[in-house]
Amino acid sequence: MKLRMISVAGAAILALASTGLQAETKLTIAMVNNGDMIRMQRLSEAFEKANPEIKLDWVVLEENVLRQRVTTDIATKGGQFDVLSIGTYEAPIWAKRGWLVTLDGLPADYDVEDILPPIRQGLSFKGKMYAVPFYGESSFTMYRTDLFKKAGLDMPEKPTWDFIKDAARKLTDKSNEVYGICLRGKPGWGENMAFLTAMANSYGARWFDMNWKPQFDGEAWKATITDYVELMNEVGPPDASAKGYKENLALFRAGKCAIWIDATAAGQFVTNADSDVANSVGFALAPDKGLGKSANWLWAWALAIPESSHNKDAAKKFVAWATSKHYLELVATKDGWPNVPPGTRRSLYENRAYLDAAPFARTTLASILAADPNHPTVEPVPYTGIQFVAIPEFQSIGTAVGNRFAAALSGTIPIDEALGNAQWVTGKVIERARFLQGHSAL
Template identity: 50%
Template sequence: MTENIVRFAASEQEPYIGQNLLNNGYVAELVKEVYSISGYKTDIKFYPLARARELAKQGKVDGLLPFYQQHTVNNVFVLSNPFPGSSIGLIKKKSLQIAKLSNLNDLSWHKLVFQDKYKFGAVRGTEDILSSYSEVKTLKLDLVSSDIQNIDKIIANRIDFAVIDKYTAADLLINKRPHFIGKLEFMPPPLLHSNFYVAFSTIPENVQKNKRIFDKGLKVTIDNGGLTKIMLKHGFMSEEVSGTSKQKLTIGTVNNNDMVVMKRLSKHFEAMHPNIKLEWRILDEDILRKRLMGDLAIADGQFDVMTIGTYETPIWAKRNWLTPLHSFPKKYDINDIIENVKKSLSYQDALYALPFYAESSVTYYRTDLLKKLNIKMPLQPTYEEIKQIAAKVHNPAEQIYGICLRGKAGWGGNMALLSTMVNTYNGQWFDTKWLPTLNTTPWHEAVSMYKNLIINYGPPEPINNNFVENLALFANGQCGIWIDATVAAGLLFNPKYSKVYDKLGIANAPIAKTSKGANWLWSWALAIPASSHKKEAAFKFITWATSKDYIKLVAQQEGWVSVPPGTRKSTYQNKDYLQAAPFAKFVFNAIQSADPHEPTLTPSPYIGIQYVGIPEFPAIGHQISLKLVEVLKGRIEIDRFLKESQAIAKQQMQHSGYILH
């Protein structure tokens, strides 16, 4: 039987579609979902835009995606029905003042902007958006070839406004110009909501059939809520609370199990506060970070509660992006929070986020597999010992892999683990003069060990695996060893979730030449952005979700083994918890021993063990994480990876003024 496959040439348009995005991005995932309804598969390959269009024009593929409203159709393409695309509007410096508006959705600001004294920047092909407004008479317009050029021109005062998609602007600032974050703002509402289309080539005989199947599947996906779910998954749409007078709190959080439990139990909070309705945005870790930071980057103001970590809190607090937290109810018992966790979420002795759970990193292993092979895991293993054990345990024929490690791109993904490995090989990200030190022997040794472990003894396609995926693999009995966060212990020891709850051992995070910086310190915490207009309601929620009473509620509903760990001293003094969680004292000691203020054996200028506590690190870490994936794919050698990574880090540090050119 012939398999039904529809083939597309795609051009990258991050953050909507791209090779390095989750599931290749929202557009790709939607197209695959739509065709799957009719039993069709899709083959999407990425090319430069001109090449993708040419392949579609010549009929060498069935179509092109994504297609924009401003593109020319002619007789070359037949367009699908539309689906949500970009939100194109104007971005400017915060310091550029135009008239204050009583209503942010008042379109009258367009009239104020379109005046002779302002100069506009636009990417070629988008200038028609401006000229379509009747207010435009004489417009000073500067055309460029890329959005990043316009962002640079705004900062340099060469233009006043740029026409740009708001999510594109946010991602460019995060990944390319992090030192500009907080200086620009996107002006609501957008000038244009530009739809996306699938453009079908008119040459293939089945063009009308492909279009008909897509349009039919798209309607089904819209009607059954699938489109909304996919968009929410990628962080592009907000669920609206309609037909109610309740105050809506929008919460952005990560898709970890503890957060899913928090959402499920939040009905108790809503019952206690009947005038508050919670809207949840539960996202993949990498997408969450981009959307939260993007919200701040362009002053979008979408969130009332943000789930952030020990990296973001002091940096964002210093820039006045977060609301300082004080005047806690006596019952909350702020002094019960573990001291170094509280310190990591503070700036100038003021608390800016409340810890939902805290973690360090450890080595999990299967006691039954090691016993069968007459192997003993040291309490403090080295990476060489880990490699030897993983090699003996590895049995892919039985779907048991020697070791599971984070391989997915992201500064909080593959780079989090690699950073701790570099520490133990006596390496660091920067020396005391902020010069990058990536092209060095410790980095080479760490990357070599990382690649050896993950390629030779890990599961297939490791570049798709982060914390959540490896947790599922280990809980299903498919990993011999897993080096990752202590927060997983509550699930792995839980018979409701884990098949290996009674075959589980824990050791310290591995070391190489030093134990310094081997185990990280992290907390997922709840903060209130300064841009929120519902701070009082948000404070009620975050104090509820991080309280002693919430921990008791989780214990009642899920069992003591599942309570959020690492935050409160009282949890580790509770006999019920200690009895249910055999790992409790081990985890507590790991958290207590982690010191982000002295992360490396050789002195470093930064705070952070598995990250560098500077605003530029997400941009640096993200770009290098993508190159690390290329190493795992076998596309580049380690020497080239280190050389190019060194250049990336040095260029960013020069742009940001840490080092001279």
């Protein structure tokens, strides 16, 4: 009897000890500081409640900083992060380098087939997904319906650049701090160069010809940058070269931009209750120049797991939760349908409640489906990607060229000099890249 009691007590102690000692897995998540991601951080309490053995540790960073931190960590196998916010640019390149974990074997109710094909394709390498989309986006035109009405203007469903330029000039009222147009000016390959590359595509420009010769010395790029700089200097907000997505979003919500061409993901933020202009925002496709290509891009912020993570299983559980249909429903329940992360799942655009609540939804879907990363330009190119060139060197040259164009926008250097600089540096980097790859095509 005594022995049995000792055994029972011992077993109880062991059980208690094992419960207490059960290893808590800490997931470190590197996350970009945009609205959708911040919301996810807030709602992740639900995940932790359902998975008490997993503790989430968030590293929230501004986009440019995040990219550098995350790239350095993954390239050097630093192992600081278990989950990364990456995009459609990084996913296939990093997957090719063996830096990411394949995200197959997700739960059946995850429904991979529901993810919009262009987004799924953008996050895959050799047919396997290496990141799952948190939200997807293209770009479109957001405009103030009240100001258009007042000026007697009608926004076409598919506006041209000529119309946009003309309307922006007419709508400008600097005395009341209303600027005709707000466009990205802050340097960065994911900031001003995302916009400018998409705009240049619609002007018939391209980064490289089929022989990988840079094309900044062509007329199409000159026309693009000239129009951009002139328009922004004339009717854009002050200090435009310091304004990126977040700054322009704030301006538009405060009623200071008549037209804003930017990410479709902004739709929910300009129409929600916090926006001063929530009830007077219209949406149209991104402009074109009549050459067959619009200035819309394709992007997805996605969650990926680095090979260097020591908590791959827990990380997989988290990324599946954060990009699932259930998460969309959770957001709808907590914050309403318009705030659901857009652009990833076909089922969302078949949801009547969402379509009714989100006035930007149809234009968002149309923009995403119209984006073709495999044929991004008017003339043929040897690369894929719309607002980026899907080669490892783009991160570097995109940032450098973005800085030169920002300098042209701020008037620090003339446009011709900026284009000359862009041509020179791109040529140098590509020459080096081709040398390193045995003089073959990249």
